[in-house]
Amino acid sequence: MRGKFLVILGLILLALLIGVYFLLIKENKIQPVNVNLSSNSIALSPSSGSFKVGQTFDTNILIDTGGKTIDGVDILYLRFDPKILEVVDSDSKTPGVQIKQGTLFSMYLGNTVDNSAGKISISGLVQPGSGGFMGSGVFATITFKAKAAGNAKVSFDFTPGSTRDANMAEHGTAKDILEKVINANYTITTK
16 A cells, blocks of 8 residues: 555656646746857856955966867967956066966976066977877966956957967867857955
8 A cells, every 4th residue: 555655656746847847948937058068168267256455366277178189278368457466476486477387288388477568378288299188177377466456357368260369279280279268357355
């Protein structure tokens, strides 16, 4: 008797779930989320946040090759407002100001920061003959220091197909296959 009751209860619950599905999803009340993992992208993380003047915080430059193999990534340039933010040097042994390079590539070149102009450049390359890189991860990390209150936009120079700005070089062809960038916007408040 108890077994029959559980089967009937299970069927009733299943019928309710099917009814809710048709009521909400089919009536366009809830839209299923489609995730596109095939996008070749460079993103800042976090892409937003609130920080106080004098505070330092890290921003990661993330890359995702979208399942394609690449030979390198260039960031030419990542721009920030130098009145509101400055980059903290990650390598005191090297002259100038640099950001912390990641471990995705065997060679990192052109790691420079111009705090007065508010621009960052860095390039990562695979070892020649290595077969390229496919995947995702932290390309580099920027440590910002908040200098003044305001809205601080941090954005990539990016034009699809151009190799003179943020780009991903396709393995073997050097063609830019970067499809999108995700910029950041930080709010800096007084103490």
